[in-house]
Amino acid sequence: MDSETEDNVVTDGEDQVATSLPTTTPLVAVPLMAMVNMPSLYSQCDMGDLQNLYPFSSEVDIPEEIELPVEEVNGLSLMSDDDFANRGINNIARGRKGNPKVGADRKNHFSPGGAGGNDGGGGDPDVNNLTLESVGGLDDHIAFIRQSVMYPLKHQEAMQEWGVEPPKGIMFHGSPGTGKTLLAKAIGNEISKLTGKQVTFYYHKGSESFSKYVGESEANLRRLFAKAVATKPSIIFFDEIDGLCPNRERSANICHAYVGVVTAMLGLIDSVKRGDVLIIGATNRLADVDPAIRRPGRFDKVLFFPLPDEAGRKNIITIHTSQWLSDKPTGEFLTVLAKKTVGFTGADLKKLCTDTVQNAFTRNGDGKTIHVTEDDWATAFSQMNKSSTAVFGSSVYVADHVPPLLLPLFSAEMATLLPKLDLFLPDGQLAKTPGAGKLLNGPSSFLVWDSILVDDRYQLGLLMQNVLTHPRLSKYSTYILDVPTLAKLQASRRNVTITKLVGDLIGQIEQSESPCVLYIPQINKLYQTLFAVINQRKGKEENHQIPVFISQLKSIRGNKLILATWEGQMTNVFPQVKSLFNLEHGIYKLQKTGDAERRAFFKQLAPFSGKNEGPTENKRKKKGNNQNGSEAFNRLLEEIVEKTGGDPMRWVVNLFVNLSNRIDKKEDKNLITDLRNYLDRL
Ligand SMILES: Nc1ncnc2c1ncn2[C@@H]1O[C@H](COP(=O)(O)OP(=O)(O)OP(=O)(O)O)[C@@H](O)[C@H]1O
Ligand SMILES: [Mg+2]
Known part of the structure; x- marks a missing residue:
């Protein structure tokens, strides 16, 4: 637990607060947020901000039962x-x-x-x-x-x-x-x-x-x-x-x-x-219909209408563009559209097509020569995100790929984490082993955590991006349950309480027949937030309500995975939240990076170590990396590997994100010098 006493982390007994991120100023050329597309907005959405983000309605004591119209x-x-x-x-x-x-x-x-x-x-x-x-x-x-x-x-x-x-x-x-x-x-x-x-x-x-x-x-x-x-x-x-x-x-x-x-x-x-x-x-919701009505003999056949899969989405887009006079999406572009619309319902797809053609009309003011362009589709996509109404659909989460330059940092971590996680995947080991014992008694849930609350945009966030985009998981639809998503949803459905939104989402996932992943970043914080919301007006003495979403999550069975994260000490995790996980098998604590991974990462800086930049550097790149190892660079490499060792991975990642972005942006003129200065200051 060395890392818990880090300088930049203040432990207040209740929770931990990061006072500052490690200083990387000399290297920062572009704002960090612009570089990495972060999986969660938690860092921007603290408890204090939440009230500003969306006004919670006053009627927070919504019973979990169905509400009659x-x-x-x-x-x-x-x-x-x-x-x-x-x-x-x-x-x-x-x-x-x-x-x-x-x-x-x-x-x-x-x-x-x-x-x-x-x-x-x-x-x-x-x-x-x-x-x-x-x-x-x-x-x-x-x-x-x-x-x-x-x-x-x-x-x-x-x-x-x-x-x-x-x-x-x-x-x-x-x-x-x-x-x-x-x-x-x-x-x-x-x-x-x-x-x-x-x-x-x-x-x-x-x-x-x-x-x-x-x-x-x-x-x-x-x-x-x-x-x-x-x-x-x-x-x-x-x-x-x-x-x-x-x-x-x-x-x-x-x-x-x-x-x-x-x-x-x-x-x-x-x-x-x-x-x-x-x-x-x-x-x-089938469960909302009286069971006597549903009994076989009355309704003999129950047909579930899933969200369309890729082939289904292609088919639906084709149907809703069939009347276009030109520029109907076909072939490769149709595939691109189908891939981009994971989690869209048929109604969402129809809206996308209608908006696209409307955008084309708006652009071609004269209404004579209408051509639908990719930009019209892109605009329609941006309009979609704002207006999508289905709870389920709005919670679709598509993780961004981790920038390739950062991948070496995660290789060892992924190698340890994936087999553990595999146990719980919809088609993983447990699913394949009949009567797999005690583990099957709980829901399929897995927690990835780090003992230090710094900022999940860095290590934890990137690791989760890497996990969710890995072929073992990316084949499943992923839904996200977190405060920013709930805030967005509530903004569009003002008369619906937050408890109901959460219940609806979980209910829909529970009923869905296709395997999927429910991603809950910072699950403990979500619990804390919901607790605060439903007990907003209560004093200390009054009986407090407990958020019921954990027990709702426990009813999710079968081919679904609940994948959660938490940054902070285990002692601060609410018992209800803890009870969701098998603390022996269903949990993974973040590791430090190994020397080998950091070396592999820093080696990518070699092309920037030469005195002559420009054409020479390009040539070197083309030739492969055999010219990389100039004496000076190798010395620098070993020094940086050593100096960054022993540190929790998070700030190393922060540094790497900066570096990799500069490499991408070809802002390499002073990169090595900056790095040198940086190391000297450590
Ligand atoms: N599978 C589909 N194929 C083609 N179009 C679809 C499909 N699903 C939905 N749509 C489009 O979305 C519109 C709305 O769908 P529909 O009214 O059938 O949804 P629903 O399942 O009845 O929803 P609700 O539960 O809200 O009543 C349809 O009129 C159609 O244009
Ligand atoms: Mg209907």
Whole structure:
């Protein structure tokens, strides 16, 4: 624990505060922050700043249970049968062949009053022509729909003769903007095109037709089902079904009206004959839907809508640019776009495409010769970051690669850390070993820590960049949970509490089926911050609430890794935070750099040691490094290796970041002299 008594670190018993960074002034030519793209903004976002960063709302005591859309319920006017028909059943596409209404008011049907929902800002341009091909990246779901919905509807009698039972209900669930409503609309359209069969499609939006008058909503539902049976075969699509049938077990405050609706719904689903009426439900969170509704026999099939993978993103971008008259992204550029959009939902991708073309229009003021350029895409990307609404999507984290010149410093550290971490990776050793014993009892979580709080922009930050960009980890989507991200999210969703944001993010990760990494820089500080926020107004004597995100994290299982960091003494880590990690295997403490690594790094300075710079230096570079070892340089090299030894790695990294940046910028004229002066002062 030598390093804990460093001069530049003051330990105040509670936490540690870095008073200054090591002096590297003679070498600093450019501000440090400009050089390295830092993985975390913690250093800029201390507890004290937080209040300025975003005003936490006063209602911090949010129960972790689901919140009922009370305003919606109260705010809804009494609906007469006609109203209901207009807002509910009439929102329904009548796919009945030959019905003159089909097509004429299809748009209305499929964009029910534009009411809520993530429909990507105004719905799809060509709603009438939506087909299953308009839905990208969901090939398996589409195949299932064709096989289990379309085919049985078309060949109902034959299927019955063969005793094949179609599903009674299908539940769509997944993050906002992943195409649930889109797929349902496409099914509605496709069904109306089915030849020789008249199928009615009813669209019903969550709490929209919910009436505050006891019994009214149930009556409405009964009418809807009766109509669906009368016009069989038919499909009822309950969009945002959690608004109508919330989980009765998860909330004690659930109002009676909902309980009645859930009970009615259960009876109604059971009463309809399989094959006559197919019920499709859609929700963001499966857990928010009453479990009795979800039970097999009612919703036989549950389809999860993941965030699109690279191929899916290509497909969706292609769909949303298919109507462009020119400059559609193809080939390599499409691949670049798909790679840059990790974590984007279908709705995000649609917005990106729309913004891009709008940027092209804005640039070409005359509106005649429109050309979409890469700059238009780049501008759209910058607009995206500000406006992305999905919690999950906004938390996507893409680590920057560590500057190559710095890599030698991390080689030994990576060699030790990676095998330890591998144990916990979604496809790592533990996952492959059935019944791997005690380790499996906890969540897959791993902590990288350093005993000194200096500034995670340096060693810890760079190491984490290196880890997250390593091929073992970079193949997983990474999400970040930290104060700056929460601050950004809260700024865009002002009426949502911080506790709910954290809960939403963790919930979405928990429900996601794809393997992923949840990166939590400075986890102890996050805990401390959330504690402060939820207990903001309380005095010392009052009972304090404990942030629940740790127990939420513990419910994350399976193919996800929680990768956290902490800078400071272990004794300062809150017990709850500690309890997340297996302190024997799931933890790694930062090391000092070895002589060999520092030597390898400094050797890269050799081309700058010659007296003649410019062409000679370039020649030397081309020839390889065999001319590097001038006597003087070798002596300097050994001296610097020795003088930087014994120091914790962090300030060495600081020095190296400066040096490597100067090398990159070719500001080499005085580099060696500066280094010499620097060493002499040590
Ligand atoms: N898989 C996809 N393929 C093509 N476009 C998509 C896809 N997913 C989303 N989009 C675009 O985003 C818009 C919004 O998606 P949609 O309304 O279907 O999301 P959702 O999953 O129903 O979200 P919410 O849970 O908020 O209701 C769609 O109208 C479409 O333009
Ligand atoms: Mg929807």
